[in-house]
Amino acid sequence: MSDDDQELGITESKSHNTGEWYAEVVQKAGLADYGPEGMSGFIVTRPRAYAVWERLQGFLDAKFKDTGVQNAYFPLFIPESYLEREKDIVEGFDPEVAWVTEAGNKELEERLAVRPTSESIITPYISQWVRSHRDLPLRVNQWCSVVRWEATETKPFFRTKEFLWQEGHTAHATAEGAWDETMTRLDQYASVYEDLLAMPVLKGQKPDHDKFPGAETTTTVEALMPDGKSVQAGTSHHLGQSFAEAFDITFSDEDEAERLAHTTSWGLSWRALGALIMTHSDEQGLVLPPGVAPEQVVVVPIWQEDTKDDVLEYAEGVVDDLDEAGVRVDLDDRDERNPGFKFNEHELNGVPLRIEIGPHEVEDGELTLVHRPDGESVVEDRDGVVETVRDHFDEIYAKLYAAAEETLDGEVREADDRADILGTLGQHGGYVKAPWCGDEACEEPIKEPMAAEIVMVPFEDDDPLAEADHDETCAICDDDAERTAYFAKSY
Amino acid sequence: MSDDDQELGITESKSHNTGEWYAEVVQKAGLADYGPEGMSGFIVTRPRAYAVWERLQGFLDAKFKDTGVQNAYFPLFIPESYLEREKDIVEGFDPEVAWVTEAGNKELEERLAVRPTSESIITPYISQWVRSHRDLPLRVNQWCSVVRWEATETKPFFRTKEFLWQEGHTAHATAEGAWDETMTRLDQYASVYEDLLAMPVLKGQKPDHDKFPGAETTTTVEALMPDGKSVQAGTSHHLGQSFAEAFDITFSDEDEAERLAHTTSWGLSWRALGALIMTHSDEQGLVLPPGVAPEQVVVVPIWQEDTKDDVLEYAEGVVDDLDEAGVRVDLDDRDERNPGFKFNEHELNGVPLRIEIGPHEVEDGELTLVHRPDGESVVEDRDGVVETVRDHFDEIYAKLYAAAEETLDGEVREADDRADILGTLGQHGGYVKAPWCGDEACEEPIKEPMAAEIVMVPFEDDDPLAEADHDETCAICDDDAERTAYFAKSY
The missing domain is CATH 3.30.110.30 (C-terminal domain of ProRS)
Structure with a gap:
């Protein structure tokens, strides 16, 4: 093993030093960097991690839109007086708020909070937009970042002072409508984990003493991490009428009586990325289900000087077929690296399926497919490669899910x-x-x-x-x- | 005309009071609201405007990805010392910066700028990621908001203290590579306007004295507004080696010599939405090209009591066909509104194509299609409605483009x-x-x-x-x- 090969390995043990192992995977698989000096708690989300976030966003956003949610964008800052209108919230978030106090070379008359969450700025607008029962239910969502100045140690995607998330905010005519909404979003969060990220989760509610400030019920999906800890992987809050009362969301009902609305809010953050990385990855590096992997397949041609042309041509044909069918595929035809190095690198980077092509495969009209994470190797016909690869994606997803489910059941x-x-x-x-x-x-x-x-x-x-x-x-x-x-x- | 009908009209004149007319369109078509008290200069982007932004994003992001750009996400805040490392930038932006000075109940040791643009935080990371000529070109982009504390009057999407945009940052081995990149992005911006938004633009460069701080060349697409003013509608900067020098982006070249990289940055903001609204809209309200309209078609059934069932069934069939084909279509079957009110409302909201269906259309197996903005009305066969509607989308786009082009040519x-x-x-x-x-x-x-x-x-x-x-x-x-x-x- 060369020096280069060693650099690609993860040196920490997943089971013994889960935290250090996680940090090493994040760094070596090129997922995130730490923020600049003077900004501990912030991270830079590198393209390979951001691409996973984009797929998660696409999956969840489509579900939102299918169920009546519209995206919008609200200001990044919230005047202090707005935060104070909902006492429960300010008491909840005040110690974690970052404040803008100077701007345009002047001191501001009122401090502006960098949003820790947006109930207190979104709800007043919902109040303006809702007049009649015909305006309900009203559902808005925004994809944005929020800032919470926690003093604990940074853990990329798990604990950062700024994080990416979506926050949905809705108003309903009845408590039942708000409760249905709360559960619809919780189910969609569970689906992100189970159907996309191959992670079983537990669904339930937080005990009353641990609810979101101001909420009637906070529901949660919880995911088990390999160090035996639980992660709050998405929350959906039935806010009852407390926010509607604080911000005056009333509507004239069908009988023309003026009524107070019922509201919900729900959020899922990039913590989902952290939970994903932790759950499936191993001591060779990152493991990703095919649905979110930036590269789903890597084709590695293996040649000697006299077989190079044939092998490369055959490999390129395979890549073209997959690419045309919309599979995210790379051809690794680098001259300066040997196949062993390439295998290690793609394992580190979490490419779910490797296709090895040497002179034997060319001769027999076959392909050797190797699964990440378990290294299972299967020889398949070259013909029908698109269908075959999709079947293997399903198998890899199923393996990941089954392993995670077995772990959860036992825990x-x-x-x-x-x-x-x-x-x-x-x-x-x-x-x-x-x-x-x-x-x-x-x-x-x-x-x-x-x-x-x-x-x-x-x-x-x-x-x-x-x-x-x-x-x-x-x-x-x-x-x-x-x-x-x-x-x-x-x- | 009832009171309701009057409320739907735009009262200001586009040609005489362009600014007031614009503000009225933005408000009445439900595109944006002003920020809360104490936060002048901020706006709330409502769902119908955000939906246009999402389509623009999708169009441009696909072009970026096809040409080697990867998305990433960098911290919202930039330490003051980082901003100062590139003197030209801090001199350019200092008066407009919003500063976070307190967080987590403490005063910060160093002020943090809310990003006015991210060169000074992204470039140091690019510097870390680039080692060899094999790492180049390196291209990252982020979709985010930035804050610039300008004291001028708020004009939604044109002048706001916070705005949504994308900012791309790239590094290249040669000046030529950086220049090609600069022009590739400028051409993509021009394509957003011309191919998606139906707006011709002028392409060129800013005079040297009006370049982006630190840039070698700032290129721009300029769009003409109906009040005869030009809008800088997207800029792409060839930064030369000034940022590479300030932030030390060097790479070992093929000949193993250590060389300084050449960088670019380029951005397009939601000002594109403002320019779009201004260009095509009129005194009936918003006008949108079909490619970005949240609702592309509205079907308005027109019935008497005895024809209601037949007309509605026929209309629903048309809606189903269009919906299945992926056309964004609404059925306006509200009982409490008459057709005239509905026409006005959909015109105000900028729905490009209205389909009117009454008993005659049902009897003859036809549809009456009405274009926004010119009210041209065409009777077409019910059969092949999907194809027909797509042809009309093309016609509407072409009309909008031709009108804007004629205006520009004359100006x-x-x-x-x-x-x-x-x-x-x-x-x-x-x-x-x-x-x-x-x-x-x-x-x-x-x-x-x-x-x-x-x-x-x-x-x-x-x-x-x-x-x-x-x-x-x-x-x-x-x-x-x-x-x-x-x-x-x-x-």
């Missing part, structure tokens, strides 16, 4: 007293299900020694403990259990 | 002395072509009394005065003329 455990919860979390990580009385105080005895918390509570309909006739008691206080709590450490 | 005049330039500009507006010595001092005698300036100079190859053998003299100073200058008032 949900049960416990029924404090010691058991702490012991199980300490030994295995993952999720520990326990009966819970619903009281925040009963999270403390777990949170305090372990830094684990209730990351998710299944929805009422999915939770047998939400029914009246059971005799389970809270794992902590022994009062009647009201719900099942999922304890986990979290990002 | 380029010649003059050969100062009095003539001032008189022609004063009487007609538009562009006045005059021989020019190349000296900034010779712009002053026009700029000072008239607020008109040299907005564009044709490229050397397009300008007979750039050749040696002519005997024209500068219209102002009578020295030898070096180039043709286009004088105009500008936005």
